[in-house]
Amino acid sequence: MGISGKFPNCNNIEEYLENLMNKVNMCDDDERRWKHTNPEIPKLAGKINQPEKFDTGFFGIHQNQAEEMDPVIRMSLESAYEAIADAGMSPEDVKGSRTGVFVGSFYSEAESINCYKNLKPQGYSLVGCTKSMISQRISYALHLKGPSLICDTACSSSLEAMNQAYKSICEGKCDMAIVGGTNLCFNPNATLQYARLGVLNMKAECRPFDDNAHGFTRSEAIVMILLQKKKVAKRIYTEVVHCKSNVDGYKEQGILQPSGDGYSLLFKEVYEEANISPTSVAYIEAHGTGTVVGDPLEVNCINDFFCSGRKNALHLGSCKSNIGHTEPASGLCGITKLIFAMETGIIPPNINFDKPNKNIKALVDGSIKVVTEKTPWPKDLKFGGINNL
Template sequence: MGSEGKLTTGYWLSHPSLGEEIFITGVSGSFPDSDSVFHLKDNLFNKVDLISGDYRRWKMSHPDIPQRTGKINNIDKFDASFFGINFKEAHSMDPMGRIMMERTYEAIIDAGFNPKELRNTRTGVFFGVCYSESEKTWLYDKMHVNEFGMIGCSRSMLANRISHWLGVTGPSYAVDTACSSSLYALEQAFKAIREGHCDSAIVGGSNLCLHPYISCQFSRLGVLSPDGRCKSFDNNANGYARSETVAVCFLQKAKDSRRALPNLAGFDD
């Protein structure tokens, strides 16, 4: 491709024609002690401290691990039959995989679509994920339980499971670029739509703090705040606090969308 072709392509990518613009049309998520985007909005506007020191994940007895982390609610709840997951598989799935399915369903509904409408469409699935803290339990400690632990805790399967459940045919893969995984997944989805690899995309990101080993390693690395408090841009900043989130958004071209979220989840509603 000559320089003129590259210039034309670059201009098209940054200045799409009418109807080719890419919108976020649906969004859903679980956040620390916040069961939805709107619940999170209310908590933030009311200045609720969502980082807590309790025993919901593990006993706070190790001196190297900060006591305070952000924890989402109800990670042990899942309607397996609704998503066509058998009993054995559901009980050896990484909770991230279960919650991702729930939040994907909600994001699609939020966009004004029935998930069944996506079957056989060129919809891609792009998930950002760094660690699976369920691996120790289901791959090593309880490997005798059933044969589903391998796929239940595989990070690559997080995206593939969604594609299989929805019956979509676009690209489907997980992205791991550490702390930027979700943002990079969003970039990959945007480019895939722009370059014609898919017509729409489901983009998700997840992090759960399920086992103290990872937190202990981060603490010994010196990156965690001992008191479990982020102090961004403050002279007293001494590290960050670990927290959990599972969030999903739905990307579509303007011509295919039924609604758009220019201000993300209607913060002005």
């Protein structure tokens, strides 16, 4: 397995882990993306460093073409190479192999700028901003012969990409897989739409599980993981025991409302199929966006399933307290945090948590504990879980 990524104000995985461990809020209010002229748009956001940088010579891409290419595609290509290197391999090792590429992503905020506003004569913008090119560029550059596709399931996109990659390897459709999650925020009007929808914290940071949580902070990330069979991997961070997704369909509360019944059914199916007791799970990296409706529903369902018969409190966290909500990339941001918690034996702390949400009974009575300090991984419990919406 290999991992690579760029996170708000972090140039690599090591900086991300260090900032998590040291309780750093990686979001800021500078004007790297746009000027703060609209009072409806929150100033605080998570931003990746230098998305404009790209080594065209290394990847054999003409400068004119690279300039009209969505930075998401460029940075995904770089991170895919880095993930392969982190796995102890070189690009030549995977060239021509049955390696799949599965990337979670949704709308491109660079597309409206490159394709519809700045009409350049070269004509590369359409190809450079097509969402399918995020995965296809990686497959093309590395001469890969496995499936190559984009997963768009909104905020669960990158975990659904992981799910599809895991299934494809298990079913023999590919021998290994590059799994990605991407999000870059370039268009202030997109953030304005989120604000008017009422899901953003307008004045402060993202506060998962806190009683003063009023929405999330938008954020950026590019994450790539090389998923391999254990028997051929040169580096093993952890093992994927099982993963699964579902769709909760119609509900009276509306399409944006998560389903408690959907959560409960999915938890039950995953742990029964994996033959794992919920009480053997030490830590859950939750979706935890800090929204008024989402947090109580998610954590209450986690409590109902994981805490029955448990001797000690279940540890809970969400990387969104540190980096904000990276939307389609959020699942892999959480997986990266979970992997390094298991690798180091220390669960990184949440920040921005002062008082438990009064609508989450399990936090009030102590059956679930939000990790707020560096916490040793319980020695008698070897499993960790991740949930994404």
